[in-house]
Amino acid sequence: MRRSPVAAVILAAAVLVLPQPARAAACDSPRVERFGAASVTGAIVGAAVHDGRAYVVSRGQKPPVLAEIDLGTRQVTRSVTLPDAPAVGAAEGAWATAVSGGKVYAGTYPVPDLYSVDLASGEVRHLYSFGGNGGYVWSLAAAPDGKLYAGTYPDGRVWEYDPATGKARNFGIIAAGERYVRAVAADATHVYAGLLDKGKLMAVDRRTGAVRELAHGPTGIGVVAEHGDRVLAASGSTLIDVRKDGADLRTVAAPQLDALTVTEDGTVYGTSRPDGAVHRYRTGDAATTKVAAPPSPDDETRRLAVTAPGTLTGFSGSGGMWRLDLATGAAEFTDLIDAGLPAGAERVQSMLLVPNRAVYVGGHFSMEVRDLRTGGQRRFRVPGEPKDLVRRGDKIYAAIYPSGQILEIDLHTDRQRSLGYLGHDQQRPWDIEYDPVRDRLLVASAPLGARLNGALSIVDPDTGEKDVYQGVIPGQSLMSLSLDAGRGIVYLGGDVLGGGGTPPTKTTASLAAFDLTTRKVLWQKDPIPNFRTFQDIKVHGNQLYAVYKRNSGTWIALDLTTRAITRQGTLSGYGELTVHRGRVFTSAFFGGGTAYQLAPQFKQLATGLGDDWYTNPQLHFEPGSWNAWALAGRDLARLNLDPACPPLTPSATQG
Template sequence: MLRRLLAAVAGLLPALLTVPAATAAPASAAATPATASAPARATASGAACADPAVRTYGPATVTGAIVGAAVHDGRAYVVTRGPKPPVLAEVDLSTRKVIRTATLPDGPAEGAPEGGWATAVTGGKVYVGTYPVPDLYSFDIATGEVKHLRSFGRNGGFVWSLAAAPDGTLYAGTYPGGRVFEYVPATGAVRDFGVLAQGERYVRAVAADDAYVYAGLLDKAKLVRIDRATGKVAELASAPTGVGAVTLHGDRVLAAAGGELIDVRKDGSDLRRVTLEQGSIDAPAAMEDGTVYLTSRPDGTVYRYRAGDTAFTRVADAPAPGDESRRIHRLDADTLLGFAGSGGLWWLDLRSGASQFVDLLEAGLPPGTERVQSMLLVPNRALYVGGHFVMEVRDLRTGDKRRFRVPGEPKDLVRRGDKIYAAVYPSGQMISVDLRTDEVKSVAFLGHGQQRPWDIEYDPVTDKLLVASAPLGANLKGALTVVDPDTGAVDSYVDVIPDQSLMSLSLDSRRGVVYLGGDVLGGGGTPPTRTTASVAAFDLRERKVLWTVDPVPGHRTFQDVKVHDGLLYGVYKRESGTWIALDLATRQVVRQGTIAGYGELTVHRGRVFASVFRGGGNAYELGAEAKLLATGLGDEWYTNPQLHFEPGSWYAWALVGRELARIRLDPSCPPLTIPPAGG
């Protein structure tokens, strides 16, 4: 079903996405040449510097992914994730079709909304809280009018959660201040309840009744109650991990924290806890009779809980396998409605366990261009682009395009033979993709709380996959994980750099050593114990750390590291713009400089290249100094900006804005200034 639905989406974007063979100079009429005034001169690859240096091919990946969701009067309201501007769509639940859409306009604050996690319905209006600008919007159900109401912070913030009290007053949980704001629709009055816990950044969930607001804190792993009249804060329960969802029924509050459901009276008494055997809880929802339905992540199985139960009861297999549940709603006594984060609705018959799934793109949601998670070039064959719960493939021989679903966000990709392996967030899962059939299989889970895989490489000597990762939440300890791609066996080296997560790794397969780049902030939310990010050399044969060094004091996060010709090149993130080259023999920094921002390193034809955020989106060659090769690539990657060079040439596949582009990055040519792409 889903394969068929996704195939239908590919048909929505026919002409824009035709890609010529990678070995030929593209000649598309829709191509966008870079500006250039230099005279033509031959390059090492035989191309001329005055030839068109940039071709764009339309959106790199499109999406129907959603975050916020609500139900009201026979209609579902969903908010998209990723495209700018975000779309609010109204779905008729009887016909299962999108019947109306509206965009959320850019507000006055710096930045632009890309989605809305938080939704609530009250007083005939749908309210939406957005990110990465933490703003509040309203959508009038009767007229379709959209209004920007309020900003709750600066660009880079989130309205993570939104709840309407019985009197219509709204409560918004925000990041990064970890605050709850009150908004009165009738007057526009705003009230800030202040810091709920020292050092907290995320109010991930809120619920409200006549007297109180109940908030789930992610970093400090607490369920708290706020007195609406006095603003007094009381702790109702602590949790083993961050509290990500809160729902109410009668005199009880139910909150999800990882795999644990907290069930407590509103006064903090009669605390009960029930835990899933494996996985974490998604979207718990209390029904009128007190039954709580929920799904488990990452598999998506549906469970039931009733007050007093000591275990969850399995209701049905996953209606949307491997997906995230944004909301669950009971339509009638026998039917549950679920909202899948990848962009779909599912209906579950509680009597039979049978389910139906409708893809929102097929139902009429306009496809939007999203930020790219990852990219991999299979030379002369195909280009793979990772999006949100989807992989898009462009056949470089025919120009055809296809897409298929994957269980999460592929943060990095690597090839081994006829398979691609992806490190997936938020499950911390390794998956394989068959190059011949597009078959997706689960290989292994990293475990140990390592849900943020950042970098992956394949070691042909040991035939193993190497993964660098960070934990979620208030945890400093990252891991190097060695995965057997055939058996799924996992060897984990947690805290391999003490009190640092891992953002990057680089393999020297001849020496059997992998070099690791650290981050002192870990998963965030807890004070670091160190002030300087480390590099560690790890022996894959002996499975031990050979040495650790702190190259630049006070620099806290390596975004990427890459070994080449006896040097380890590194780009820092928090101290954006710093790059180094570390002599591996002496462990001393022998080169250091500044570039526009941070991103990913690539070694090609004996040279080291960097593609970075900021300054318009730039590409450099790193040698004795940084040489600018191109500017104007944009800042639209979701993870790290990447370059994927074609073997034997200076052409690389990358992004210009959010469009796929093939760019000439010949170091012997003058720097390119690339005009903005569409979308």
């Protein structure tokens, strides 16, 4: 039938007002784009040296890689993976390594299992489980008779494992309330254990199990070495040097040491945090002496060994190995990925979207950058773990653990500049924001070890000058902050556990409002009794949204005028909040990895994204769209999280 021109116009108008097919197409099309591993790592945790070879274990990869390195050529000669054990959970690394009886042994985390690798055949065996998922084998030492001694978390035990019989035993409570046996050394008669919570150096009789305290340091003990009739231990800025019978205790001034080795003549060498420099000590010295600049600047050292006369070899947590000539101070550094260590995807620390330019992904001592204009990728080293990232103009600022350093990175050149350290015991910076009105960086942080008070730090990004307000919420550390720049108020979220090494003095986590003009706390509020930790907070309008960490994924909205809870709900776990296009979103751990809209209405937007963030799961929305950069498993991904679409399902995360 022919239509009149008027009828055709009416029909066209009707078509225009019908539901838009573009909306349906956007929901039906693949809503997850994957771009490969978000962060690739060659980082290591455990390392051991034996007979011209080194053995290192990767950090963050699943399954972990144990690699053998020829110390002469500085090349990886072979590698194996540590298979998943029968227990629930999967190993992601092994801090604890030792070589004995033709085998290299590795104690893993976050399942505390013991493995062996036969140096002749390469056979890998699972030997023993020291506990359940969430535990660590922090340290491992082989005694002269071949028995192995392990220090574990969270039971705070010293364990003995006999490779000849396959039997294990522990020595009971080493110190009441202790969770971390962070370091062990062993000789023919005793095991020497460094306790992180209690700061004690203990001797355990291998035959009878009798426990004796040798020394008490000012803070946690993270490294122990023995030689002859003496034991050495590092405790904060103190080096403990004591006879094995507890006599002749000496405490000397030292930097914070993270590795020790003792030569045949009793000379002790150690490396310091956060700079990575090399120091020397002999019994009778009043203090340690710096002998060499950092072979791997601002890096952690996992193992030190004298590998030839006058030559010191170190293994860096970032994934490097260095050789130092003690006579000249000259050092050579080798990147372990370049040496042949199999690299793999790791869990991500942080992420930042620079719209229409790049996505920055913080890893372990590295930054991965995906160029959104070209699709290219690049990777560069940074001095630690970027726990959070923020942009100011053409610079990015990273809050770095474990040093508490604030690092500036140029968007154009990747050139780095340190703004220095927060100090005041603040080594764990959790959150950073930029205040454009006052041109300052705001940092929320926590201490390490047996301390409770965190801090709000206000940092000048040009000069690095810092005003640090320690204990701004008394008796609590800070996990998060959220800025209302127009009102000049920053809101703070507390954690009663502090550094986790001492009993809390509070039972309920607080929110606080801090005036950036007067530099005073305006108010403090404890919203839900006995909820101990705020994971993240975000101000939006006159509401403050907050996610708790340890309380079944509870979230709340708080009216900033009345300070009353206006809404409350439950997530699968915890994560970071973000505001986009007038709505509040969050992504959360557990339940397979989930994303939600919290306001204006609560809605689950995605499941099955994986639980592979190291710190907070995050969403980074592109301006003007519902596309958010995040993770799918360990892949960098762009998710279509349009609230009008049905929720993403686990199958949808495959693209």
